[in-house]
């Protein structure tokens with residue numbers, strides 16, 4: 484089997500890392516706008532308001548807000564068939580709980596979608612990408628509060644109605660399972676923990692609210708346009724047993740529980756034994772409302788989208804050294820090399836992940852994030868020879884093609900993370916770059932924001948032209 488004829492090659496971004504224009508067009512403050520820690524090595528911190536004039540990554544991003552036409556024309560030049568972006572909730576409802584949407588915000592995304600469609604590029608829209616209007620954090624306690632279900636569905640209905648003839652592919656929550664994996668859960672649920680609370684239960688309840696919101700979004704969306712295609716989005720933590728000790732295989736299973744938890748509810752429409760096992764391991768509980776089970780059963784997704792960057796190992800031995808990673812990481816694997824940020828490079832892990840997800844769920848898959856964060860050197864003549872990026876992507880794309888051609892996995896598309904340089908989600912850095920397009924901006928926020936092509940630009944163009952044969 485070959486890749487689909489209309490395979491959705493492209494790139495993926497998120498509003499808070501890319502758009503900038505954080506106070507323009509009537510947008511309200513988001514949780515990301517009050518996060519600090521842009522300088523290399525510093526942990527990101529969150530506050531409930533802007534503290535001082537320190538540099539905030541989301542304020543300017545890499546200025547998609549003003550330069551979307553130029554950027555989209557470069558994506559079109561590479562031959563993109565799709566482009567994944569997120570809508571910033573606070574552009575549409577500045578406080579999250581407003582009764583009337585902000586027309587300027589709606590118009591901005593209308594303009595972006597029109598520009599994409601002009602070039603035949605399919606928009607893939609994430610409704611929630613680690614971002615919340617700040618008011619929902621300070622006034623409601625974010626996703627711990629059931630009221631966010633209703634508010635988020637109002638937001639989703641508003642944009643789905645508005646863009647029903649422009650957008651077909653929707654993703655409800657980016658890396659929804661990161662809520663259980665990350666040591667910084669505020670990214671996903673906007674929660675500032677209180678000292679005396681049962682954090683596990685808060686987290687499980689917040690996840691339940693997101694799962695109900697996702698299901699209701701699917702139900703409402705299908706009423707608006709039955710052709711809409713909805714995806715869940717999982718961070719896939721590809722994991723190997725450290726040794727052939729059977730106990731190690733159990734640690735692998737345990738590691739994946741928190742991922743399959745979400746996949747099971749969103750694809751199978753119910754909390755399964757996997758979920759019960761995870762809840763039990765935390766000695767936790769969830770409050771259900773009457774009707775929740777029916778909502779989850781009805782609002783299942785059409786496809787699974789996922790991110791894949793690296794793999795890790797797990798085992799019971801005490802000598803496992805940890806590798807780095809975004810929100811999830813695992814033990815070091817002696818067979819693998821690492822990126823400059825210590826993420827293990829494992830192309831075959833992508834083939835393994837595709838097989839694991841397809842075997843378990845049997846619904847179409849969509850790789851919506853993959854790529855390498857690297858330090859790029861601009862030569863005197865302005866050129867950037869990013870052969871390491873080409874190597875990484877070549878190997879991953881080739882493993883992906885194997886999964887389709889040899890293993891018969893049904894795959895919708897592949898969008899490289901950060902096709903243009905954007906701010907890193909994990910560290911707030913600019914110098915950690917994923918793009919085919921370089922943006923002149925440094926970690927202190929200086930630079931012209933001018934765009935230029937890296938060597939990988941023409942390479943990816945050829946990959947798309949040949950539907951993956953040029954790898």
Ligand code: BGP
Pocket residue numbers: 497657658718790809810852856900906907908909910915
């Ligand atoms: C994922 C997020 C993205 C993205 C990516 C790379 O977890 O969905 O938003 O940024 O990781 O991570 P980083 O930017 O930290 O290199």
